[in-house]
Amino acid sequence: MAEFNNTNLADFSGVWVFWEQRQGKLQPTVLELMSEGRKLADDMGVELCGLLLGKDVDGMAKELGAYGADKVYIADSPLLETYTTDAYAKVICDTVMEKKPEIMLIAATNIGRDLGPRCAARLHTGLTAACTHLDVDVEKYAAFLKEASTLPEAQIDALDRSDRNLKMTRPAFGGHLMATIICPRFRPQMATVRPGVLKKSEYDEAKANAVVVEKLSISLSEADIETKVLEVVKEAKELVDLTGAEVVVSVGRGISKDVETGIKLAEELASEFGGVVGGSRAAIDSGWLTADHQVGQTGKTVHPKLYIALGISGAIQHKAGMQDSECIIAVNKADGAPIFDVADYGICGDLFKVVPMMIDAIKAAKAAK
Amino acid sequence: MKAIVCVKQVPDTSGKVAVNPDGTLNRASMETITNPDDLNAVEAALKLKDETGCKVVVITMGPPPAEGMLRELLARGADEAVLVSAREFGGSDTFATSQILAAAVKKVGLEDDDIVFCGRQAIDGDTAQVGSQIAEKLGVPQISYAADIKKEGNTVTVKRMLEDGYMTIQAKTPCLLTCIKELNAPRYMSLSGIMDCYAKPVAVYEYNPLQDDPLIDPPTIGLRGSPTNIFKSFTPPQKGKGKMLEGADKATCETLAAELLKKHII
Numbered sequence: 056m057a058e059f060n061n062t063n064l065a066d067f068s069g070v071w072v073f074w075e076q077r078q079g080k081l082q083p084t085v086l087e088l089m090s091e092g093r094k095l096a097d098d099m100g101v102e103l104c105g106l107l108l109g110k111d112v113d114g115m116a117k118e119l120g121a122y123g124a125d126k127v128y129i130a131d132s133p134l135l136e137t138y139t140t141d142a143y144a145k146v147i148c149d150t151v152m153e154k155k156p157e158i159m160l161i162a163a164t165n166i167g168r169d170l171g172p173r174c175a176a177r178l179h180t181g182l183t184a185a186c187t188h189l190d191v192d193v194e195k196y197a198a199f200l201k202e203a204s205t206l207p208e209a210q211i212d213a214l215d216r217s218d219r220n221l222k223m224t225r226p227a228f229g230g231h232l233m234a235t236i237i238c239p240r241f242r243p244q245m246a247t248v249r250p251g252v253l254k255k256s257e258y259d260e261a262k263a264n265a266v267v268v269e270k271l272s273i274s275l276s277e278a279d280i281e282t283k284v285l286e287v288v289k290e291a292k293e294l295v296d297l298t299g300a301e302v303v304v305s306v307g308r309g310i311s312k313d314v315e316t317g318i319k320l321a322e323e324l325a326s327e328f329g330g331v332v333g334g335s336r337a338a339i340d341s342g343w344l345t346a347d348h349q350v351g352q353t354g355k356t357v358h359p360k361l362y363i364a365l366g367i368s369g370a371i372q373h374k375a376g377m378q379d380s381e382c383i384i385a386v387n388k389a390d391g392a393p394i395f396d397v398a399d400y401g402i403c404g405d406l407f408k409v410v411p412m413m414i415d416a417i418k419a420a421k422a423a424k
Numbered sequence: 425m426k427a428i429v430c431v432k433q434v435p436d437t438s439g440k441v442a443v444n445p446d447g448t449l450n451r452a453s454m455e456t457i458t459n460p461d462d463l464n465a466v467e468a469a470l471k472l473k474d475e476t477g478c479k480v481v482v483i484t485m486g487p488p489p490a491e492g493m494l495r496e497l498l499a500r501g502a503d504e505a506v507l508v509s510a511r512e513f514g515g516s517d518t519f520a521t522s523q524i525l526a527a528a529v530k531k532v533g534l535e536d537d538d539i540v541f542c543g544r545q546a547i548d549g550d551t552a553q554v555g556s557q558i559a560e561k562l563g564v565p566q567i568s569y570a571a572d573i574k575k576e577g578n579t580v581t582v583k584r585m586l587e588d589g590y591m592t593i594q595a596k597t598p599c600l601l602t603c604i605k606e607l608n609a610p611r612y613m614s615l616s617g618i619m620d621c622y623a624k625p626v627a628v629y630e631y632n633p634l635q636d637d638p639l640i641d642p643p644t645i646g647l648r649g650s651p652t653n654i655f656k657s658f659t660p661p662q663k664g665k666g667k668m669l670e671g672a673d674k675a676t677c678e679t680l681a682a683e684l685l686k687k688h689i690i
Contacts, residue, residue: 077586140556168552172554173557176561179651180651181517183652184551185550203661204660205659220655222655227549228435228548232657236655237652238653239653281564281596282567282595284592285581287586287591288589288592328689361684400666400667401667401669402672402676403672408672409676413680416674416681417681417690420684420685421690
């Protein structure tokens, strides 16, 4: 257990972001952490630091700077080339105990969700999982609550304005309930952040050149690593960038009578907007689409400009992953389908008849523009 | 050799989530089930039992009614069950929960040849933290997101899923694995299993049998020992109902296209 358990909270300062790399490539989802980290660091008047582990990763430090880091700590070792829980947790915990950051953010990827809890347990601190909103400043948190909650205004106004804890908000129970979690007694305040939810930063060349790089001297030997990675396999498949897409056309159980045509129609409709095809869990579990197409609580969260749901009933698990889309169109045969509760435009009808007409109408509208 | 499985009883969130007018969760109106990923973990342990004849012990922390879930797991083929239940444990976050479960695993007895199985995450909290935290507190290696498991001697080889592929990872026992649904298809209870499950032992660990473990230090368990606290919980505002377009014909689609044009989406 960390020796600073219950020690002076004031000793901790700075916002840190763990920068995940795989096979020497930066993980794009970390850009969202950078912009969020920047906002928090500015509100607190402290530095935003990136933590980068790997082998020969110096070149990536500039990029971290470009996306908002003031300072980058690099741990460089052949033992860190491939992610292992043991090596990464040791280096991160050792470094955190020495440098004492106040906040530590990790992307909630398969790797982040393996690493975060191991570190939090070792550091004896709190970790909030898959957050979708972060605030330090109470004014900003109150403004967020006024927008995103049904709490009475009097309750929001009664918040203690001097509170400087990190307020970590995350959905629970498929988005039906939101919870804001704090970690008032231990440091660092740790959070994993759900990919695809927060806004990305812009690349800034000037900041890239200004970034401060510090190489960490780490103590790590093969004996520290109890797991052995035999191979890392990237599965050769077309990558579906659901979270980055501006338009998503998703299919559900409603295409069951002719799956092939249903998917083809969705693809045609998506290509009219330059978008991608997604699916509900029913479509993935039936084997019509691969798992990387899944939108929803256990799939990906998307917030595109336009989301079109074809033959999707709208179970809460699905809605949790798409209800923040700017515009939602639903086509479903059942007029009582819950998807219509979140749709901006609903058409009650057979998608196999409606979608071809929709494609024609959109083509015509584009041509007339 | 033992396979020890940590399981959780959760409210069935599939379509039946009910929220009280005051914004809290209406748990009374929801049925409880065994957490889905945990069933994959139990199945992985039972497969190991089929292959090696090892003993399968299931552990849960929860209120006394969770014993019903444990009986179901005994009916699937688990040999022993442990219910960890005490007022001192209530209100635990993932940190405190893992302290208590790690202590319970130690009391069951973690030997050199053993594997601890957990589900990747529970559908009520969705944190995916407790497995990793138990591993840390037991001081054993972990492999999460297990989609395939092979055990030879005291070496475990696991296919560990990533978003864009997988890793093959080896660890020595004792170790902890968290399981995902791609790993296996959980078996049903058998009729004879149901008949026999009431004869199998369910141990209850209250505060006393665990309190000598250094992990069960009052400042590190229950509500008081949880580093994280709920600051506010609230319901998001319902998004206003949109426009239902009447008819499902050409004119409807043209209206839709016109609306999208007006909104600059096309």
